[in-house]
Every structure is written in structure tokens, then in C-alpha cells.
Amino acid sequence: MSRAVAPWSIEAAQRVLAQVDEPGPVLVALQSLQSQFGYVHADAVALVAERLNVSRADVYGVLTFYSDLRTTPAAEVEVRICLGEACQAVGARALLADAREQLAPDDDVSRVFCMGNCALGPTAVVNGRLLGRASVASVRAAVDGRPT
């Protein structure tokens, strides 16, 4: 189950940035670009800096600080497994290892830290869908678009 995103182009990115008028503009601009294209293209750093009148270093700093912001296109399947303390206490490390071993090699399986779902750990997110008490079976079901 993949997410629909638009192909990257400077013109499309400029249209996205023209609509950014919320507070916290650098992060909002980068989130808007990622929402539109699925990632933040390297050329977008200069566009955002120019649009918001900040340095490229400022934009790059925000882009590389937040792990939710991507600088490359996402894999068709993106699985994130929480390795926060509460999730580790209920088997998240084993879930991460098993998921990396059992899911397709081109699936993107990565770790995150606390998604605010601690009481229902281990927590996983599959293409934006939050799973509580996650197992390899429930992650696989979510990857396949089946009920978990």
C-alpha cells in the first residue's frame, strides 16, 4: 500500500512554498514539501531559504534534525518501530530484528523513539498507520493492507 505523491520539480515546489504562511516557517515549509513529494529534494533547501529569507544552513539544520523529514524518496513500504524505553521493555528490539529479517529487502524498516503510544507497546507505524501491541504478523498484515 503506497502513498500518492507528486513528482519533484522546482516549479511544483515553488507552488507549495507559495502557500506556506504559518508560524515556524522552515519546518512547516519542509513538511509541506515532503507532504507533496514524499521527501525534501536537495534543491529545495535553496528554494526554502530564499522564500523565507533565512540561510541555507538554517534550512539544512532543520532538515537534518528531524528524523521524520526525508531527503530521499520513501520506499513503497515504510515501517517504523519504536525503540523507546516502554516499547523496549515489551520486546521492541526483537520485533525490529524480526521485521528486518522477515519483510521484503526493499521495505524500509527503521527505528524511532517514542510515538506517544507507550501503554500499547511495542509500537509500529506502517505507511503512517499506527499499530499498538505490534508483532511481525500485525506489521505484515498492515504492509499487505489487511486488518491487524
Ligand code: FES
Ligand atoms: S516508548 Fe514506544 S511509544 Fe512510547
